[in-house]
Amino acid sequence: MNTRQQKILKELRLAQEPLTSSEIGSLLQVSSKTIRNDVKELNEQLESYDAYVSSTRGKGYQLIIQNERLFQQFIQSQHDPQDDIPSNHQERVSYLMEKLLMSSDYNKIEDLADELYISRSTLQHELKHIREILKKYDLALDQKPYHGIKVIGDETQIRYCISEYLFNQQSTLKDNMGDWLGILPKEELEVIKDRVLFNLRKYHIIISDISLQNLITHIAIACKRIRKSNSVQMVHHHLQEIEAKKEFLVAKEMAKEIQEKLNVSFTNHEVAYLAIHLQGTKLSNSCTHNMEAYSVIDSDIQEMVKEMIKRIDDEYGFHLTNDEELLLAMSLHLKPAINRYKFKMNIRNPMLDEIKSKYPLSFDAALIGAQLVQEKINITIDENEIGYLALHIEVAQERQKRNKKMAPRCLIVCASGLGSAQLLMFKLQSEFGDQLNIIGTTEYYNLLQQSFQNIDFIISTIPIEEKLTVPVIKISTILGETDLSKINTLLTQGEAVTEKYLRKKYTYLQKDFDTKEEVLSFICKDLESDCLVDEGYLESVLKRESFSPTSFGNMVAIPHPIDPQTEDTFWSVVTLQKPLQWEDKPVQLIVLLNISKNKKHDLKPMYMLLMKVLDDKNMVKDILQCKTYEQLKWKIK
Template identity: 50%
Template structure:
């Protein structure tokens, strides 16, 4: 059973018998509908002995019909991954397999051994290894070939560990609480985790659950690499700069405890390296009193934050430059972020796709703000970091709407750190201002130490296993539309009319293009030809796309320029006969957002409506079925 076949079964099983079309399944798995249909034929042959079949209804799609539900549970959902190793079948699966094999082995691996494991020809294997080399090159790593021995990865040890952690994060698109590290036995991981928590509490250091997971991952990788006699080498200056810091003492005690229990010796360089990781986490309290936070912020970072917000205001008219809380929180985030990039340390943002989908305006503004970091430090932050900056901007916008009204008392339990916790806090207070007073936030692992005596209920982004005396409402970190409806069925939002931004001359249906660049070139050229934009407009949209792809899932992309550049606000629309790959996702509906450069419009309502539109799979498929401008406009009107 291949990984994709397993995913198809999971998708169909998760909708409880409701049909899914091949187009919907292909959008989820980034393959063509034809491939989905072929996979389903193969699945049915494999599941036939267990009285399980995927049926199809003409015009509606595929659904799972298990005559033997116990068979489905036992033979598929539980036993497939445990008893039958998944053999990589696609080039992408093989590249990931080879990358993992090479990263987690310090010794040489013979090509013949790899050949027998992936069941492909030698020439195909060489093509896949070429892709692996391209990935490794991004980390300044290379594949060394030694006759009669095989191949292995060579390069700086810090780069190898960075690549390993990136691989782990990228291959685990699961909620944090469900993630498992396969680097070490679970018993060893528990010892490491307990040692981290014990010393963080001892030194009164508060970090997010994600930062805790990052530290656990780092130490697990270090443990495995040291066991294979692979050590990091750091400059002497790194040691002298950090040996008197609190983080060095914490790191030393954590690694000493692990040494005592697991028997692996961590040299001084490893202690320094862990100290640097600790300094790259958010070391601020989740208490809402900000009076003591100023001592964490230096003037250089504060000026950087001010310039970022000023540039965002200039481009988007958000009027955030006077928000001292935003500047402080952004500075607190930027200080460890810059440190991470200086030492090539990655950060994972499990909310990235939700942020891009639910807060496209804030994400676009954060991308603009991140340009200031490049101007000053000559490195570009990745999408994960931009996503966290977007959370701070969204928080500031939500806070500006908020008013102080007597509300019920609740506690927020959030796994994603101060930025997302504060965003969730302001979202809840703003949307339920007549009912809710959020008295604080806490990480899941600290909940046991929190008094619930004066709290009416909890809003949590992670499952709480123990029984509590007060109600718990579970939501996503982003507090999307479906989550809000759990607390309140209907909300009042600013209204806008999408129809007034849609024009016949800028709507193109059922077209054929092969690449995102070709689509953007076509749409922007129509604006330039009609004197709605100048000749440099195409390059502005392409440059924004290079910084962070604007594909949001559900077959939709929302490209836009670096800054406003048209004579009116227009939505340029294009639908494709066949989906194309766009930033790692399949896209068939493209909405180019063109903003009037002559006036500072409040775009929040427009972005909100666009998010509602593209977040609804049914509406997207309805729009893709339109063949005329009038049909499309009518679908927009009634959606």
């Protein structure tokens, strides 16, 4: 069973309903014919294990397992080291990035080609892409005759690239932390984790679980690189600046303890490098008093955040200017964020896709804030960071709806920090009202430090395997509107949405385009010819795309202009005969949001309704099959 066939089995296992060969092909970026051939081979292999892939005309493929024990035996028997050999371009690029970044020595071209079972010319093609990726980090490939190739550049940037390109592609928060990278043996990773947690608690530094994992991984990368004689060298004035910080003392203790146990020598430069990562962790202590929190935030950051919130209010009419909690939360986030960018550090946001799809309005509002930061201090904030700012804005809007305490007893365990924990809290309060009393939030690694005497149960966004004295309910980090809203809300508002936002003239079904630029140009040209927008409309839509792609998964993209131009808010809807690649996701349904320049405060209900429709996989499938405007209108109703 090759890698692609493993992925087909995984998709079929996860699917709640049959999948067609074209749907699976879109997910795996191969043709329907390839999928049909793979399914045929899979059925031959599954025959002896009481399982098979059934095929129903008009519906698609479905995995039927008659004996779960035998099926698991099949999965285990199929694992062969040969199956792990990358079988396509993306897998080969990822493999080569890991191989080259984690090696300090030269790798011979012939050896790499042999490992991947590809020709030398194919390898050169993959290395061209590797060079493009490395260039983003100011790194390069050095090639020496009779030696091979290796990554060269500033050591800090190499570590940054390792963390950003390899670590950030993973989303696990618990088991085998770092094992997938082969950074260090598991027992050494446990030593690092133990010493980090000990010193964080000793010095009362509170960080999110994701920041904790990020920190441990950075230390593991540092140990690996130091052992191979690759050390960080900092500019003298940066070193002096960091040595004066509290984090340097904490980092020094961590480094000393890790050094003793793992026999790794940390120079002052390496300790400073660790201190920078401590400075870059998010302040997420929900117990911090406002005055205490304000004391650690620079006044210029507070002023910048005030200006950000005012600009967002001017653009969207959220009325958040006087929200002191939002001012504090965004200031606390930006302080370490600015430090991260100053030293070219990364942050991971495992919820990014969900935030963009569930809270697109708040995400766009956060984009405005990010633009102001760039104007003020010439720092470009990436979409991972923007996603966290969007959470704070969504929290503030939820707080407006319910600004009073509720009543029974539960504790929230959230891995992604204060913003997501608070948003989850407000969503739950909004849904259950007086039936639920949320007494607080905590990070996973601090859970066992909590007293369970006054808690009836725990609500957690990650699995908790420890035996606790109270029940644990596992839920999704982002509660979608479909989870919380009553069914009749969608039913009663379905007709309103079709009348208010759909336009027959700007609905284009079953079209044939190859790129997102072609689609957007086609839509915008039509609007321009009807004098609804000016000639800069397409440029405005593409500019918004350049900040962060609007393809959110589920075969859907929701582009929109960065500067609204139309008199009314309405949708231009395009469905495609076949999916096209929209950055890193396949897309077959495009809804261009033409936003009114006059009525921006009406956007929240529109976004909520749109998300309910587009979150529904079956609904999207039905929309893609529509041949007429009337069919589309009826489906959405």
